Amino acid sequence: xxxxxxxxxxxxxxxxxxxxxxxxxxxxxxxxxxxxxxxxxxxxxxxxxxxxxxxxxxxxxxxxxxxxxxxxxxxxxxxxxxxxxxxxxxxxxxxxxxxxxxxxxxxxxxxxxxxxxxxxxxxxxxxxxxxxxxxxxxxxxxxxxxxxxxxxxxxxxxxxx
Numbered sequence: 513x514x515x516x517x518x519x520x521x522x523x524x525x526x527x528x529x530x531x532x533x534x535x536x537x538x539x540x541x542x543x544x545x546x547x548x549x550x551x552x553x554x555x556x557x558x559x560x561x562x563x564x565x566x567x568x569x570x571x572x573x574x575x576x577x578x579x580x581x582x583x584x585x586x587x588x589x590x591x592x593x594x595x596x597x598x599x600x601x602x603x604x605x606x607x608x609x610x611x612x613x614x615x616x617x618x619x620x621x622x623x624x625x626x627x628x629x630x631x632x633x634x635x636x637x638x639x640x641x642x643x644x645x646x647x648x649x650x651x652x653x654x655x656x657x658x659x660x661x662x663x664x665x666x667x668x669x670x671x672x673x
Contacts, residue, residue, distance in 0.1 A: 551577050555604065596657050600651050
């Protein structure tokens with residue numbers, strides 16, 4: 513019991529890190545999204561490692577300055593930055609249609625399918641990011657994240673419309 517305060521002090525001093533053993537080391541990284549030079553707010557930026565670890569979720573949302581400060585998640589653990597490597601970068605802006613009050617519970621399977629196809633077409637009309645930028649296999653955006661580099665990139669959506 514008399515050592516309990518010392519143990520507590522050591523825990524406070526050195527902290528408790530619940531970092532998973534298979535979580536790679538990360539380095540800071542930020543992506544800025546602009547459209548014709550204007551910062552874009554609320555965009556999802558995703559990083560997909562070329563030949564990398566598919567169990568990691570890497571990305572962030574853009575803030576009021578258009579900046580996404582990248583984070584890496586493995587299970588419930590989130591680290592600032594991303595592991596070194598080459599990444600494809602995806603950019604997406606999710607659009608939600610307002611509720612239209614339609615009760616689909618009484619639709620037949622065919623009616624329900626037709627309804628959701630029409631709703632998807634409405635969402636597509638509101639798309640602000642070209643589809644090719646939202647998929648890791650089609651996006652032209654690629655970065656090389658290296659220790660000691662600036663690790664800051666800006667992507668302009670206007671150049672890819």
